[in-house]
Amino acid sequence: MDKTLFEILACPLCKGGVRPDKERQELVCRPCGLAYPIRDGIPVMLEGEARTLTADERMDEAP
Numbered sequence: 698m699d700k701t702l703f704e705i706l707a708c709p710l711c712k713g714g715v716r717p718d719k720e721r722q723e724l725v726c727r728p729c730g731l732a733y734p735i736r737d738g739i740p741v742m743l744e745g746e747a748r749t750l751t752a753d754e755r756m757d758e759a760p
Contacts, residue, residue: 708733710741730755
């Protein structure tokens with residue numbers, strides 16, 4: 698995905714920024730603890746399609 702796309706994408710719940718997780722093909726929203734899938738290069742920014750980060754993943758996300 699184009700890097701500039703990440704600058705304009707926002708979490709649909711909190712309107713915060715998302716960061717790419719290339720390994721898992723997801724966009725991660727740290728404040729909400731959600732990961733939105735990227736399917737065929739298209740981000741699926743729907744709450745119903747997002748998965749909740751595990752406690753371990755949330756710990757890995759800490760600054």
